[in-house]
Amino acid sequence: MINRRQIMQATLATGILSGMGVGGARAQTRSLVFDTKNYTELTKTIQTARGDRVVAYRFYKAIPYVSAPVDIAYQSLNISVPVSIDGKPVDSSASPILFSNSVGGYMPSSVAEATGVGGAPMRGLPPMGMQPPPQAAPLTGIGAEVQSGGNAMIAGGKRVSNADLALAAGMTVVEPGARGRTLTDAAGIYYGVAPAAIVDLKAAVKYVRFNKGRIPGDTDRIVSSGTSAGGALSALLGASGDSPLFAPYLEAIGAADASDAIFAVGSWCPITDLEHADMAYEWNWGTNPLSRGSAVDQNLSAQLKSGFAAYQSSLKLKGLGGFGPLTSANYADYLLKMYLQPAATYYMSKLSSEDRAAYLAKNPHIRWKSGKASFGWSDYISHVGARKKGLPAFDAFDLSAGENNLFGRDKTKARHFTAFSQKHVTGAPEIDADIPALLNLMNPMFFIGRPDASTAERWWIRVGTKDTDTSLSVVANLAAALEANKRKVNSAMYWDAGHGANEDADSFVRWMSMASTR
Known part of the structure; x- marks a missing residue:
C-alpha cells in the first residue's frame, strides 16, 4: 500500500520533492502559459513512404513545463507546429498531438540543444547482412488493426523519426525532456532516479493540456511514443493517467493544474516490469550463450525461471486470439x-x-x-544466438546495471530492487523499505485495471524478434493485460530485428490518424 507520507519520506532528500533546484537554491516560479509568439520558422525535407515532403513549421524551443523546476535543462519541452506541407497551408488545430520522448536507458533527456524537430529519432535498422523487407506491404501481427500501407523503415538502413513523420502528416509534435538516473547535484545527491522521469513526462502532458487552445492540436488526443526505456515510460504514461499516487511529486515541481491522461500509446521494446524482468529474461534467454560464448550459471538461471512460473500464474492472463x-x-x-x-x-x-x-x-x-x-x-x-545481458540481467549482483542506478537514493548511486539479488549478495532477502512503492510507480502492469488510473484507449506495441535486451514476454504480457481491460491493442514483432527497431513508422503515423478519428 502506497500513501502520501511514505512517498514524501522516501524522496525528500533526492530533491524530487524538496522544491529546491540543482545546487540547493530554491527554483524560480515560472509561468505555465504557453507563449504563442516565441517561435522560429524552420523548413525541413522529410522522407516518408510516399515520397519526400517539404514541411514549413514553427519551432518553439526549450519551454519550461513546470513552475518550480528542479533542473530546467531537462524539465523543458520543444513544440513543432506545421504551417505548410509542399507549399500547401496546414491547420493542425484539430489533429492528434504526438508526444515523443527520446529517453534511453532511463538516462537524462534534454531538448535544450535541439535545432529542430526530431532531435533524437528512433532507429529502424535491419540486422547486419540482412536486407530490409520491401515497402508498401501491410504488417501482420496479433492484435493488428487493418493498416493502409507497409513497412516504413527507410530504404538503405537510415534512421527513422516518428516526430518527423508526424509533422509531415500535419500533426503538432511535442518533444519533452526529462530527468534521468545519472544526474547529481553539487552535494552528490542523485535527483533523477525513480520516479523522476515519469513525473516529468506527466508534468509535460499536464502543461500541454493546460494550454488547450494555445498549443495547436487536440489535447484530448495526445499520443505518446518512445523506445526502450522511453518505450517503458510511454507505456507507463498511458497506463497511469491521473493516478493520485503521483500527486505529491507533481505538486512539488509546480505541475500545471490539468489531467495527465493520454489517448494512445506507441511503445517500442519497452524495458519495464523490472521487478520480474530477471525471472522473465531467464525463462526466455536462459540457455542462450553470452556474446563471448560462455553460458550463465544454469542453477541460478533455473531458480529465476521458477520465479517466472509463479509470477506468470499470478497474472491470470489470457492470450490474444482466444x-x-x-x-x-x-x-x-x-x-x-x-x-x-x-x-x-x-x-x-x-x-x-x-x-x-x-x-x-x-x-x-x-x-x-x-x-x-x-x-x-x-x-x-x-x-537468435547470443543473449545480450548476463545474470541477473537487470538487478546485477555487483550493482552495475542501469536499473540498479535507477533505484538509487540520496548519495547512494545504486541499490538492489529484488529479493533474489539482495539475498544472493547479503544472505537476507529484505530490500530497502521504499523500493516496493517505487517499483509500482515505475511499472505499467501495476496500473492497468486500477479504478483510480485512467488507462489510454489505444496501444501500438512493437519489438524485434532478435531483441535480447529483455524477455519477449514483457511485451506479450503488456498486450494481454491491456486487451483484458478492453483496450484496443495493435501489437506485433519484427522478424530478425534487434533492439530499437521501428520498421513501420509510417503505418504508426497513419494509425494515429485513424485511431484518433471520432
Whole structure:
C-alpha cells in the first residue's frame, strides 16, 4: 500500500520533492502559459513512404513545463507546429498531438540543444547482412488493426523519426525532456532516479493540456511514443493517467493544474516490469550463450525461471486470439503462434523467390509451406544466438546495471530492487523499505485495471524478434493485460530485428490518424 507520507519520506532528500533546484537554491516560479509568439520558422525535407515532403513549421524551443523546476535543462519541452506541407497551408488545430520522448536507458533527456524537430529519432535498422523487407506491404501481427500501407523503415538502413513523420502528416509534435538516473547535484545527491522521469513526462502532458487552445492540436488526443526505456515510460504514461499516487511529486515541481491522461500509446521494446524482468529474461534467454560464448550459471538461471512460473500464474492472463490462460508452460507455444511465426511469414513473403530460397538455405530450421513459416521454440532460440545481458540481467549482483542506478537514493548511486539479488549478495532477502512503492510507480502492469488510473484507449506495441535486451514476454504480457481491460491493442514483432527497431513508422503515423478519428 502506497500513501502520501511514505512517498514524501522516501524522496525528500533526492530533491524530487524538496522544491529546491540543482545546487540547493530554491527554483524560480515560472509561468505555465504557453507563449504563442516565441517561435522560429524552420523548413525541413522529410522522407516518408510516399515520397519526400517539404514541411514549413514553427519551432518553439526549450519551454519550461513546470513552475518550480528542479533542473530546467531537462524539465523543458520543444513544440513543432506545421504551417505548410509542399507549399500547401496546414491547420493542425484539430489533429492528434504526438508526444515523443527520446529517453534511453532511463538516462537524462534534454531538448535544450535541439535545432529542430526530431532531435533524437528512433532507429529502424535491419540486422547486419540482412536486407530490409520491401515497402508498401501491410504488417501482420496479433492484435493488428487493418493498416493502409507497409513497412516504413527507410530504404538503405537510415534512421527513422516518428516526430518527423508526424509533422509531415500535419500533426503538432511535442518533444519533452526529462530527468534521468545519472544526474547529481553539487552535494552528490542523485535527483533523477525513480520516479523522476515519469513525473516529468506527466508534468509535460499536464502543461500541454493546460494550454488547450494555445498549443495547436487536440489535447484530448495526445499520443505518446518512445523506445526502450522511453518505450517503458510511454507505456507507463498511458497506463497511469491521473493516478493520485503521483500527486505529491507533481505538486512539488509546480505541475500545471490539468489531467495527465493520454489517448494512445506507441511503445517500442519497452524495458519495464523490472521487478520480474530477471525471472522473465531467464525463462526466455536462459540457455542462450553470452556474446563471448560462455553460458550463465544454469542453477541460478533455473531458480529465476521458477520465479517466472509463479509470477506468470499470478497474472491470470489470457492470450490474444482466444489462446486461453497464459502460463510458463505454454508461453513458448503462444509466442510462436501469435507473434513469431506470423512475423517470419510476413518477412519472408515479401522477399523475392530467389532471396527467400537463399534465406531458407541459410536457416534450414525454418520451414516454408503454403506461404507460411514454421519452426519450433528451440530452433528459434538457437536462431537468435547470443543473449545480450548476463545474470541477473537487470538487478546485477555487483550493482552495475542501469536499473540498479535507477533505484538509487540520496548519495547512494545504486541499490538492489529484488529479493533474489539482495539475498544472493547479503544472505537476507529484505530490500530497502521504499523500493516496493517505487517499483509500482515505475511499472505499467501495476496500473492497468486500477479504478483510480485512467488507462489510454489505444496501444501500438512493437519489438524485434532478435531483441535480447529483455524477455519477449514483457511485451506479450503488456498486450494481454491491456486487451483484458478492453483496450484496443495493435501489437506485433519484427522478424530478425534487434533492439530499437521501428520498421513501420509510417503505418504508426497513419494509425494515429485513424485511431484518433471520432
